[in-house]
Amino acid sequence: MKYIDEYRDASNARRIADEIRRVTTGPHAIMEVCGGQTHAIVKFGIDELLPPAIELIHGPGCPVCVTPVELIDKAIAIARQPDAVFCSFGDMLRVPGSRDDLFRAKASGADVRIVYSPLDALNLAKNNPGKQVVFFAVGFETTAPANALAVFQAHQSNIENFSILCSHVLVPPAMEAILSSPDCRVNGFLAAGHVCTIMGYTEYEPLAKKYNVPIVVTGFEPLDILHGVLLCVRQLEEGRAEVENQYARSVSREGNRHAQRLIETVYQIAPRGWRGIGTIARSGLALRPPFDRYDAERRFDVSEIVAHESEDCISGLVLRGVKKPRECPAFGTRCTPDHPLGAPMVSGEGACAAYYRYKQSEPAVLAGPCA
Amino acid sequence: MNGQTPESLSCPLPLPQDEQITMIHGGGGTAMHRLIERVFKSQFDNDLLRQDHDAAVFAVDGTRFAFTTDSFVIQPLVFPGGDIGSLAVYGTVNDLAMAGARPLYLSAGFIVEAGLPTQVLSDIVASMQRAAEASNIQIVTGDTKVVEHGHGDGVFINTAGIGVIEHGRVIAPRSIQPGDAVLVSGDLGRHGIAVMAVREGLEFETTLTSDCAPLAAPVLALLRENVAIRCLRDLTRGGLTSAVNEIAAASGRAVHLRESAIPVRDDVRGACELLGLDPLAVANEGRFVAIVDHSDADRALDTLRGHAVDTTPAVIGEVLDSSPARVTIESRIGSVRILDMPSGEQLPRIC
Numbered sequence: 001m002k003y004i005d006e007y008r009d010a011s012n013a014r015r016i017a018d019e020i021r022r023v024t025t026g027p028h029a030i031m032e033v034c035g036g037q038t039h040a041i042v043k044f045g046i047d048e049l050l051p052p053a054i055e056l057i058h059g060p061g062c063p064v065c066v067t068p069v070e071l072i073d074k075a076i077a078i079a080r081q082p083d084a085v086f087c088s089f090g091d092m093l094r095v096p097g098s099r100d101d102l103f104r105a106k107a108s109g110a111d112v113r114i115v116y117s118p119l120d121a122l123n124l125a126k127n128n129p130g131k132q133v134v135f136f137a138v139g140f141e142t143t144a145p146a147n148a149l150a151v152f153q154a155h156q157s158n159i160e161n162f163s164i165l166c167s168h169v170l171v172p173p174a175m176e177a178i179l180s181s182p183d184c185r186v187n188g189f190l191a192a193g194h195v196c197t198i199m200g201y202t203e204y205e206p207l208a209k210k211y212n213v214p215i216v217v218t219g220f221e222p223l224d225i226l227h228g229v230l231l232c233v234r235q236l237e238e239g240r241a242e243v244e245n246q247y248a249r250s251v252s253r254e255g256n257r258h259a260q261r262l263i264e265t266v267y268q269i270a271p272r273g274w275r276g277i278g279t280i281a282r283s284g285l286a287l288r289p290p291f292d293r294y295d296a297e298r299r300f301d302v303s304e305i306v307a308h309e310s311e312d313c314i315s316g317l318v319l320r321g322v323k324k325p326r327e328c329p330a331f332g333t334r335c336t337p338d339h340p341l342g343a344p345m346v347s348g349e350g351a352c353a354a355y356y357r358y359k360q361s362e363p364a365v366l367a368g369p370c371a
Numbered sequence: 372m373n374g375q376t377p378e379s380l381s382c383p384l385p386l387p388q389d390e391q392i393t394m395i396h397g398g399g400g401t402a403m404h405r406l407i408e409r410v411f412k413s414q415f416d417n418d419l420l421r422q423d424h425d426a427a428v429f430a431v432d433g434t435r436f437a438f439t440t441d442s443f444v445i446q447p448l449v450f451p452g453g454d455i456g457s458l459a460v461y462g463t464v465n466d467l468a469m470a471g472a473r474p475l476y477l478s479a480g481f482i483v484e485a486g487l488p489t490q491v492l493s494d495i496v497a498s499m500q501r502a503a504e505a506s507n508i509q510i511v512t513g514d515t516k517v518v519e520h521g522h523g524d525g526v527f528i529n530t531a532g533i534g535v536i537e538h539g540r541v542i543a544p545r546s547i548q549p550g551d552a553v554l555v556s557g558d559l560g561r562h563g564i565a566v567m568a569v570r571e572g573l574e575f576e577t578t579l580t581s582d583c584a585p586l587a588a589p590v591l592a593l594l595r596e597n598v599a600i601r602c603l604r605d606l607t608r609g610g611l612t613s614a615v616n617e618i619a620a621a622s623g624r625a626v627h628l629r630e631s632a633i634p635v636r637d638d639v640r641g642a643c644e645l646l647g648l649d650p651l652a653v654a655n656e657g658r659f660v661a662i663v664d665h666s667d668a669d670r671a672l673d674t675l676r677g678h679a680v681d682t683t684p685a686v687i688g689e690v691l692d693s694s695p696a697r698v699t700i701e702s703r704i705g706s707v708r709i710l711d712m713p714s715g716e717q718l719p720r721i722c
Contacts, residue, residue, distance in 0.1 A: 004644065010631075013704035045706025091647075094395070107393040116571060116646070222704045338401050358708040 007221030008044070016226040017049035020233055026053025028236050029185045030229060031178070031321050033171060034192035035062030036220050038351050042358040044222040054233065057185065057321035058351035060174050060277065061192050063139040064091050065319060065343040065350045068273035069307040071167045072097035078134050078165065078300045079110040085128065087121035088136040090114045095346045098308040118150035118164070125154070125162035134296045137164040142194045144168050144285055145259035148266035151287065151294045163296040166287055169272050171195050172203045173283035179211040183322050188232040190218040190225065193247035198263075200255025204243045212241045219247040266291050275343050276316035315342035318351050325355040332356060399608025399654070400713035404617075423621040424543055425469040425604060428536065435536035437472035439463060442529040448495065450566045452580030456498035458656055459528040461585045462607070464506045468587040469603040469659060471542040471594060472534030474506060479513040479530050484523030492526060506585040508532070534587075538594050544621035546601040549692030552668035553626060554661045556589060556675055557582065557682030558634040559611055563653035564642045575642055584657030589678045598671045599664035606655040609713050612698075613652065614660050616712040619696045628688035628700040628710060652713045658682075662690060 032038055038058045041047055047056050060066055076097055079086035086102070093102040093112065106112035111131075115121050118135045125133035137147040147164060154162045171192060178184055191204055196217045204215045214235035218228030228246045235242060245251055263285070272284020287295045297303060312330065317323040325331050325344070335341040337353050344350035395402045412420060419427040426439035443459040453461075460477065467474045479499065483492060503510050540546075562581040567573065586605060593600055602622070604614040611633070619626045635643075635650045643650045663671050668686050675684035688700075700710040 004640070008703040010703060010705045043708065044702045044704050045708050046704070048706045049704070103393045103395060104391060107391055114571075116573065120572075222702075338405070357711050 004221070007219075007223040009223065012223055013049065013226055016223065016230055020049075020054070020226065020230050021051045023230070023237055024051050024053050024233050025237060026051070026233075027055065028053065028187060028233060029055045029057050029321075030188040030190060030232050031057040031059045031186040032190040032218070032225070032228075033059040033061040033175065034190075034195070034220070035065065035350060036194070037190060037192070037218065037225055038062070039354050040220055040222060040225055042354040045358070046222055046225050049226065050229065054229065056229075058318070058325075058354075059178070059189075059321060060274065060319040061140065061171065061195075062319075062344065062350050063143070063169065064095055064346060065315070066169055066274045066277065067092070067095065067138050067167050067343070068275045069097055070273065070305060071165060072101070073099075073305045073307050074297060074300075074302040075136055075165055076100050076102060076105045076110075077302050077305055078296055079105050079112050081132070081300060083131050084300075085111045085113060085124060085131045085133045086136070087113050087115045087118075087124065087133060089116075089138065091346075092136055092138060094340070095343055096340060118147045119153070122150045122154055122159065122162055125159055126157075129161060131161060132299070133162050134300075135162075135164045136167070138167045140169055140171055140192070140195050141198045141263070142192075144267065145198060145256075145262050148262045151266050151291050152262065154294055155291055163294045163299045164287070165296040166267075166285065167272075168267065168285035169274065170269075170283050170285065171199075172207060173280050174274065174277075175204075175207060175215075176211075177277070177280050177283070178320055179207065179213065181320065183320075186321055187213060188236055189213060189215045190228045190232065191215050191243075193217055193219040193224070193251060196245075196247065196251040196255065198256050198259045200253050201243050201245065201251065202253060208241050208243050214241050215243045217243070217245045217247050217251050219250065274319070276313070276319050278316075313342035315344050315352070318342075318344050325352040328352070397608075398713070399610075399613050400652075403608075404712075422543065423617075425466040426472065426534075428470050428472075428543075437467050437470035437534045437536060438532070439466040439470075440529065440531035441466060442527065444524060444527050445566065446524060447566075447569050448491065448525050450569050450581055451578060452561075452565055453583035453656070454495060454498050455526065455528055456495035457502040458583055459530045460499050460502035460506060460508075460510075461583055461656060463530040463532040464502075464508060465586040465605040465657075465659070467532050467534035468585075468590040469542075469605050470534070470536065471538060471540060471590065471600065471603065472536045472587075473591060474508045474532055474534040474587050477503065477508055477510045477530050477532045479510050479528065481513070481515045482523060482527040482529075483515065483517050484520060484525055485517055486520040487525050495526065495528075502585070506587060540594070540600060542600055542603055544602050544618050547618070547622045547624055547662045547690050548601065548664075549624070549690050550665050551601055551662045551690040552665045552671075552686050553615070553628065553688040553690065554663060554668065554671055554675075554684060554686050555606070555611065555633065556586070556659045556661065556684050557657070558636050558639070559606065559655055559658060560635055560639040560643065560650040560653035562656040563610070563648075564639050566654075567646075568642070573642075573646075575638060579638055579642070582655050582657040586657065586659055589675055590659070592674050592678050593661070593663075593671055596670060596674045598667045598674065600661060600671075601664070602662040603659055605659045608654050610650075610652045610654060611660060612649070612710055612713055615698050615710070618660070618662065619698050623694075623696045625691040625693045625696055626688060626698045627691050627707075628698065630700050630703050632685055632687045634683045634685050649713075651710070665689065 121135035267285035268288040270286035
């Protein structure tokens with residue numbers, strides 16, 4: 001399949017892995033920022049091809065994982081309102097809130113629907129004027145433009161029964177939070193290619209300089225990731241700390257100006273809570289006037305909801321790269337994809353789920369078949 | 372970073388498990404298996420149920436029979452390449468075939484929602500009759516109930532079937548041996564993607580049709596050719612991943628697959644890439660996995676190729692002489708990982 005198979009070629013993968021081994025003296029700890037990259041690394045066994053001197057650390061870039069529990073609780077409360085239709089991407093439905101998840105809310109009668117685009121939710125609002133249609137606007141800079149477009153179109157068309165529950169987060173502030181943390185072990189980054197497709201990579205240049213850390217904008221296919229690692233290792237071995245673009249087939253330095261303008265028109269920078277990490281200043285997007293009339297938190301008065309969190313899960317440490325999933329005492333026993341304690345075990349892109357799926361040492365206990 | 376200290380970073384308490392049924396319990400993954408174990412098998416426990424097979428196999432006066440049942444709830448009722456009626460016939464016929472049986476008779480139970488146009492029901496029943504003729508079986512008994520409008524999804528169909536086993540092989544997970552070859556009868560994932568495309572209004576560049584088809588004829592052909600079949604399983608919900616994990620768990624054997632050998636059409640792969648789904652865990656309705664003696668693998672492929680024009684059978688792996696009983700897969704770039712049982716319904720990813 002064109003544009004896929006050439007980036008999954010076994011002989012080329014071996015060739016790049018050999019070159020990585022040749023140039024590495026190490027040790028180097030490289031963080032892949034994006035959950036999609038984490039998923040690819042464990043799914044394709046990319047880390048097995050790397051020399052022991054290179055440690056891949058999984059970053060906070062899973063939008064499902066970092067959505068704060070308060071917003072899950074608010075989503076469930078909104079979904080249970082009469083005449084509300086709550087729309088979400090599929091993988092948000094299993095993320096546990098304080099007491100429930102959206103799947104269970106749906107099972108007990110809430111109108112929760114899986115959509116593939118925020119514009120699907122907007123169309124649902126147009127076609128159901130008697131309902132209040134809410135879209136769960138989750139994600140990094142990657143999903144922000146499409147969600148902004150839905151709000152913009154609602155505003156232009158004066159559609160009053162549509163709103164979004166806004167949970168957008170921004171990557172550079174999270175990287176800076178990791179780099180400025182006293183327990184930071186990261187000395188190189190693979191930046192998230194899809195995010196940079198939208199935003200370009202100029203905002204990473206001050207980070208690379210300030211913290212003396214190489215940052216390689218990297219794609220999501222196995223060869224992309226291996227190549228990103230190679231570029232990062234070369235910089236580390238040569239003592240350089242620059243921003244390099246491995247994903248040039250998709251990313252330009254300036255990014256997608258049109259998408260950026262859309263984001264700037266509809267959103268403003270805001271502090272944002274990250275699940276398992278806490279609040280990071282200027283790390284999120286919130287609707288700006290006049291678009292804030294499409295803010296579901298205002299429309300449904302869910303500001304009083306207080307989330308309940310336990311002390312059972314070390315997801316914050318995993319999301320910041322301080323701990324590996326298998327270092328959690330609950331990993332694979334009390335915490336599994338079927339029975340997640342924390343968000344990184346829920347999402348397919350979460351580091352814990354990726355480790356559980358592809359790298360656990362023992363298989364899951366299986367029951368018999370069904371006809 | 373503001374806010375909490377690392378020591379206080381935490382996630383919510385676990386949710387009580389299986390307190391109520393959710394859609395995940397119908398997805399063919401671990402949640403469904405857990406439900407079957409805890410709710411059904413613990414109560415219905417008996418020797419036949421413990422066979423862990425697609426159909427119960429028993430003997431009457433020296434003749435072996437296979438008996439099975441399945442229920443069909445699908446939206447839309449009609450999809451590219453099939454409909455709920457043909458699915459209800461093929462699903463049960465295929466479960467009988469997976470026990471190595473020649474299907475004989477089917478029952479059909481209908482739960483119809485008030486308001487369903489009679490013509491829709493009539494078309495579904497006509498489709499069932501055509502599927503029955505194609506499968507060389509008869510639908511000999513049935514039942515109809517009507518529920519109030521809003522209490523159904525148009526129509527639900529239950530079918531049960533009985534078939535006769537006319538050979539001496541024990542086709543079951545416990546029969547598989549180290550070194551056996553693992554085959555699939557054709558390309559994977561078409562049914563799940565075709566249904567999802569219609570249900571969700573997704574438009575792909577090519578028009579995918581379901582793989583929905585009867586499987587008794589190719590299985591009986593393998594038996595006629597005296598292929599040493601150890602185990603068969605049709606690939607329905609949970610796809611290849613679920614089926615092979617079930618076989619590994621029931622047999623106590625490790626199974627190793629090669630991703631590059633598994634046939635998946637480009638349009639299915641493309642749709643899965645777009646949606647963040649794994650084609651190996653997507654539902655099929657006309658495909659099966661066969662574990663056969665390795666010396667018979669080529670003959671099995673030839674037989675399957677001669678039997679249908681739109682399938683691409685392939686040897687995709689082998690049974691290992693090792694423990695534990697798990698499934699591993701060699702990725703396209705040459706590394707090995709565990710192919711775990713899916714949790715439940717696959718969900719399209721955010722990005």
